Amino acid sequence: MKLDRRKFIKRILIAVAAIEALFLIKGSVNKVDTKSGAKDLFNAGKASSFDNNKLYPFLTGQFFLKRFEDGGFLAMSIKCTHLGCVVNTNSKTGGFNCPCHASQFDKFGAVISAPATRPLDIFPIKVENGELLIDTRKPVKRASFNKSQLTYA
Template identity: 75%
Template sequence: MKVNRRKFIKRLLIVAASVEAIFLLKDGVSKVDTSSSKDLFNAGRVDSFEKNKLYPFSTGQFFLKRYEDGGFLALSVKCTHLGCIINTNSKSGGFNCPCHASQFNQFGEVLSAPATRPLDIFPITIENGEIWVDTKKPVKRSNFSKSQLSYA
């Protein structure tokens, strides 16, 4: 059977499109929500965090703060104004946005605009002395509440 250039290219494109379609279908089917502890970020043991200290987790994209009363809060590193990565402010114990000068207190509440709401937080689970942070589910909030802290 003799195949000319036009038929060859046409068949090649059909094969390539078919292979791509198979991968797209396979990827779509495999994205079923199977949340488990594998999806959670292991921050470490509770007793390895000192009170009144802030611990940055660049791989998890959050700051873990342990407060004086022993409560933990996982704060997002993204400013709620435009998503810039925030810096810590060692003088105030809070956070600064280098892009547009928003400032946040130690609980992530807005001290100065243009940000209009507090930093997002991530749910924390403490099991067997280990701290697990769910970085897949940021929680938007309008203010700080003591109920947002997690205790061992």
Template identity: 70%
Template sequence: MKFNRRTFIKRLFIAAASIETFFLIKGSISKTHLEKDKKELFNAGKADSFEKNKPYPFLTGQFFLRRFDDGGFIAMSIKCTHLGCIVQSNIKTGGFNCPCHASQFNRFGEVLSSPATRPLDYFPITIKNGDILVDTSKPTKRKSFSKSQLTYV
């Protein structure tokens, strides 16, 4: 088999493009894998600065933080589980209302009226040195409220 200059350059170009494509694909796969495991901890502030039974909206973190009578904290997503609209806190009931399709949630984030079919998602909380750190990278779906979803100081 005889190589001329044109064939050699074509094959060299194809080999270089193949190697570059391999490294691009490998890099994007490993970046995606690292980003999935990455925690995004949002510092909500000192635990003792939050009143009981009052929702605190954190729009940049995309959650409501609530402290219950027993001192437990929960961080619930501000997104309605129906179509992702931003829910609003209801001062009268202590729950949440979706302005788009009228879903209502109680103070635990459980559905009171449809079209939403499941409670608001919640985020894991850790408390370090009195600071509330909310992991906004992992919203957790749930079927109902459970005391195990609360975090205590």
């Protein structure tokens, strides 16, 4: 059986597509939500170890943890809601800037200037035994900041 260049390339492309399909199927099976406990949550540490009115970046968890003046916690995504670029902190305003398209957010993650049209996503926070547990698997899209979004320890 003689294999010309066209048939060879066609078979390689089919093999690559089949392998990619297997990875997609495997990935969707692994993402099935099972009953899981705190072991699947990101442990940020003891609530008492965070100072009021300070911002703490957790790049491995892909969120900023902010403790406000009143002691409330908010875990905000590091991804801009415009196109997903990683936002930077703005030490002058206490908010965030997107380096890609210049969106600006205030200290609550609310939009100050476009092109972003909604605030930074937040992650649910649970407090167990004084530890802050952040569920980074479930970002919460929001239209604006509301004091009920804060978690108190």
